[in-house]
Amino acid sequence: MKDYFDRQKGVETQLIIRGGKAKKVTMLAARLYVKAHGKYRFVVALKYEGEEEYRYLIASELSWHHMDIARLYTLRWLVEVFIQDWKAHGGWNRLSKQRGEEGSRHGLILSLLCEHLLLLHPEQSVRLKNKQPGMPAGCLIEHLKADALVDTIKEVVASNDPETALAALTLAMKDALPVRDSSRHMAGRNLGKQEATASLKAHAEKYEMLNAA
Structure with a gap:
């Protein structure tokens, strides 16, 4: 495959990345028999500006235009964004109470439910209804936290007794905030003696004399 595309002259063009900005790329495409698959595939050779080697996209759909295949390939990055949102804001793999495959499946389901519920946020709903970009999960959760704080x-x-209510709120917040030990502060750790003994000094002097010789 590499030999085939190396013999061809690439075409410089603009590839739209994730439906947004365009980047300069060199592309080639051909419907080739892929031995590893045992079938004909649509192979797209692609390299971004500044790259020396082609990367290869192998598609089973032979009827698409090669540019559409390349554009679709750029959308794979969105999967990483979803996973990051699940981990950072959906509780997946962080607040899991159940281990193993079943626990992972349940955590994923809950994260997806959280993601869908965030679509009901008033500002998010308005954005999507007007075909505008939605806000990421982290941004929405920050807005929800701010709204909750303002309401509180x-x-x-x-309240009839604001001072007492404020004291109760302060106590509740202190109880809810986590207390963690910093790994940067080394108090209580065994770091060794970190100084030479008389016998080791004498031993080291022998090697220093050898180095000086």
Whole structure:
């Protein structure tokens, strides 16, 4: 495959990345028999500006235009974005209470439910309804936290005894905040003696004399 495309002159063009900005690329495409698959495939050779070697996209759909295949390939990055959102904001692989395959499956389902519920956020709904880019999960969760804080402050201010309500809120927040030991502070760790003994000094002097000779 490499030999085949190396014999061809690539075509410089612009590839739209994830439906947004365009990047300069060199492309070639051909429907070739792929021995490893035992079938004909649509092979797209692609290299971005500044790259020396082609990367190869092998598609089973032979009727598509090669540019559409390349554009679709750029969307694979969105999978990584979803996984990052699940890990950082959906509780997947972080707040899991159940281990193993079943636990992973349950965590994934809950993360997906969280993602879908975020679509109901008023600002998100308006954006999507008007065909505008939606906000990422992390941004929406930050907005929800801010809204919850504002609502709580309103309740404290409007209460019959704001001072007592504020004290209760302060205590509840302190109880909820985690307390973690910093790995940067080395207190209580066995770091060794970190100084020479008399016998080791004498031993080292022998080698220093050899180095000086």
